[in-house]
Amino acid sequence: MRTDRLVAILLLLQRREQVTAAEVAQELEISERTARRDLDALAMAGVPVYSIQGRGGGWRLVGGARTDLSGLTMSEARALFLVAGPASAATPAVKAALRKLVQALPEPFRVQAEAAASSLVMDPERWGTSRVEHRPPRFLDELQDAVIRGVQVRLRYVDRESAETERTVHPLGIVAKGPWWYLVSNTEAGRRTFRIDRVSAADPTGDPVHRPEDFDLAESWREIADEIDRKRTPLEIQAVCVPHGIDVLRMALGRRLEVGGSTTDGRVEIVIRGHNEYLLAGELAGLVEWLEVTGPPGVRDRLASIGNALVERYG
The missing domain is CATH 1.10.10 (Arc Repressor Mutant, subunit A)
Known part of the structure; x- marks a missing residue:
């Protein structure tokens, strides 16, 4: 800076x-x-x-x-x-x-x-709760150089099941997501994202990248991140929140919170994403001062069970 x-x-x-x-x-x-x-x-x-x-x-x-x-x-x-x-x-x-x-x-x-000037995007929000800091991955410089020069790369990649594949990609940009680095590329199968610490080899071919004229790295990454967030948190619950509680929920839930319109009683409609009913109910139990869950019934039942257990233990 x-x-x-x-x-x-x-x-x-x-x-x-x-x-x-x-x-x-x-x-x-x-x-x-x-x-x-x-x-x-x-x-x-x-x-x-x-x-x-x-x-x-x-x-x-x-x-x-x-x-x-x-x-x-x-x-x-x-x-x-x-x-x-x-x-x-x-x-x-x-x-x-x-x-x-x-x-x-x-x-x-x-x-x-x-x-x-347009090759890199920083996304400070982490996926998961790990606070371990990671050094920049081995092939970060080579891949960013390929993005800037606009050349294709022959990539060897190890996926989460430890299977190694090789393909030629069209690098479009680099994203830093918390401690992790990602390569956004076009491939024969469409647009794909690769975690750079899983790249085992990166060899520029010298052939030019086919880059969409309207491509915007920041906008593309928002779409990718939103899709991944939804896969990580497939459950959606509906609720209403008092207006002064929205900021509290944003701090607690981050991008898993979607804010809608106002209701007739002055509260705000919201949607919250989570992993499953059990975990999400436990998380929301500490936020009942500001919100009321309206669905699905399974989350409401779980919240009632948590409330009964709290009264029995501390009542």
């Missing part, structure tokens, strides 16, 4: 000629102390930037200097534009500024720079 800020500050200096730490802080949504520290870091890194003290002071580039983007290597240009994509934590102002830089790149670099 600091690299994003330093590049953004340099762009600000080029555009405005002189900036104050307060202006940098406001533009990048950081504290003035952080802005001053970043400006000092630019100077220490050899960027020709200096400060003017007193009234009307600020920071300037020596002689109105400009960065020479023509000196970037292909890999450096791609790395720069990764911070402008949807996976970046940079502010919208930083992303917009970096995207404008693509016009200053040498022509051979532009396509891959633009591809780098």
Whole structure:
């Protein structure tokens, strides 16, 4: 994230000629102390930037200097534009500024720079409860390179039953889902998702990827994740919730909660997904202050049983 800020500050200096730490802080949504520290870091890194003290002071580039983007290597240009994509934590102002830089790149670099900006999506919500952190998988760099260059890959893959298969895929994008990394690809069987830590070999063929003109990685991943979530939580229950309880339910249930319209008594219709009636009733028993389950009957019966057991033990 600091690299994003330093590049953004340099762009600000080029555009405005002189900036104050307060202006940098406001533009990048950081504290003035952080802005001053970043400006000092630019100077220490050899960027020709200096400060003017007193009234009307600020920071300037020596002689109105400009960065020479023509000196970037292909890999450096791609790395720069990764911070402008949807996976970046940079502010919208930083992303917009970096995207404008693509016009200053040498022509051979532009396509891959633009591809780098849309090659990665970050999805922070985890599947499951594991908190184990994982190192980036072995073939992550090779597969992201194939996405950016737009070349097919001969992939060897080990599925969850430990069976290894080999196929040629058309890489479309990389997704980080919690600690796991996924490759979204087109195959002969349609669009498929591969967990990258299960890839045992990845060999680029050099043949061009057939990429749908309207493909959007973030939108495609939302569709994939929603489908997987529904398979993991096949049971749906209907309920009504008091309006001030919706935020509590969102924190407790995440994407398993779907919010509908209002009822005649002012409550809100909701749908909640879960694994089975037994587990879902146990989970919802702690939320009865805000919601009333209306169906299916099996979940209501289980909730009543939980209530009776609680009264018998603690009544």
